[in-house]
Amino acid sequence: MPRPDLKAIGVNYRRIPVMTIGRDIYCDSRIILRKLEEMFPDGALGATTAEGKAIQKFLEIWTVEAGLFVRASQLIPTSMPLLNDPKFTSDREDYSGRSWSKEKIAANRPEALAAIRNAFKFLESTLLADGRNWVLKTDKPTLADIEAIWTFDWLNGLKGALPRELISEKSYPKVFAWIARFNNALRAAKAQAPKAASLDGSTAADRILKASFAEENLQFDPTDPLGLQEGAEVEVFPTDSGSRHRDRGKLIALTGDEVVLSAQVKGTEVRLHFPRTGFRIGAASARGSSRL
Ligand SMILES: N[C@@H](CCC(=O)N[C@@H](CS)C(=O)NCC(=O)O)C(=O)O
Known part of the structure; x- marks a missing residue:
């Protein structure tokens, strides 16, 4: 800490790895691997x-x-x-x-x-x-x-x-x-493999914030046991480590294995995706964070 490069793209989550595809930002290797498998089926490695x-x-x-x-x-x-x-x-x-x-x-x-x-x-x-x-x-x-x-x-x-x-x-x-x-x-x-380019944080942030979204069909399950409303202000954080670093935003997607928040950075929307397992999702209260 601090993590200025993550802050620049609106991410409080402190752990690595983090992946962005356009303005969709994926936190936690489990969701990263899942998305890579789904979005790039030609290179899929899964069973x-x-x-x-x-x-x-x-x-x-x-x-x-x-x-x-x-x-x-x-x-x-x-x-x-x-x-x-x-x-x-x-x-x-x-x-x-x-x-x-x-x-x-x-x-x-x-x-x-x-x-x-x-x-x-x-x-x-x-x-x-x-x-x-x-x-x-x-x-x-x-x-x-x-x-x-x-x-x-x-x-x-x-x-x-x-x-x-x-x-x-x-x-x-x-x-x-x-x-x-x-x-x-x-x-x-x-x-x-093709050689990967390295960018400094501010160049990467600039590119990310100018990009479009990679995902279009976000799903919201109204029967989810958490009982949260689509569009509600929520807070998401990992429960196993780095729990003090929490993200807030509008709940725009919720499925059995994914939660997506819409957050704003300098007037630009980014979408933060997290897996469900090992993450707490709760209504963001004005008083501050929910306890672990
Ligand atoms: N479940 C997470 C765990 C990530 C994790 O534990 N990352 C560690 C490094 S292996 C980390 O970022 N530590 C935070 C820090 O050093 O600030 C994942 O699979 O991505």
Whole structure:
């Protein structure tokens, strides 16, 4: 923090990643992946069978909602120099709602390590057990691999996070071979892809605010159990982390897996899209924010 580039496009949400397509802004990787799959079907990576779709979804839930990523983040090594910077640790505390003192991190480590080791064992002995290359036994990596791999890949690349006497190529050869295979496939895909342009924040904001909307048919479900009216002023925020950073606007779409707010930036409308899972949507009260 602060996040001037997000502020410039009317976003209070503080987490990464955020994606914009025109003036539609998508917050949270789960909705980002879903939209990319829907809007660019030629490059879609998602499962095609009902069973494959279920595995893909369960892997997302395992990582994000069932706490695998939180456990992984508790393995950040206490030797990391940034942990000596009080500005960094107090920002982390504001973000996560938990203590980032070295003592607390060290005290949490055994439990987190037990959970992560168990996760390696789970993949080694179930989805990857028969020696397949990819989670859904496909020729190429699919979205199910992406949903499953990123926590493991991140930990593998974070020096000091995994004690190699407990978690290594020796103990979990199939998981580590899969991580290496994935990174090779990623390198090959990147080499073939068009080069992405980098823009500074103000140029990006300028382009975004001048663009049109990418989505036309927004849906509003009047039977939604929240009982909110279309057009109501609402507040949306994540309930798992970064909850103090909240967005307000007019509720313009609401479905089982998406909420969309219309907000104004310097007289220009932007539309903020969030997934439903892990987000609170409530009437915006004049007195301020609702509690978690
Ligand atoms: N469920 C969210 C989680 C996003 C998340 O946890 N992002 C972290 C980095 S991995 C973040 O932005 N931290 C906020 C910060 O550092 O301010 C998603 O899938 O996008």
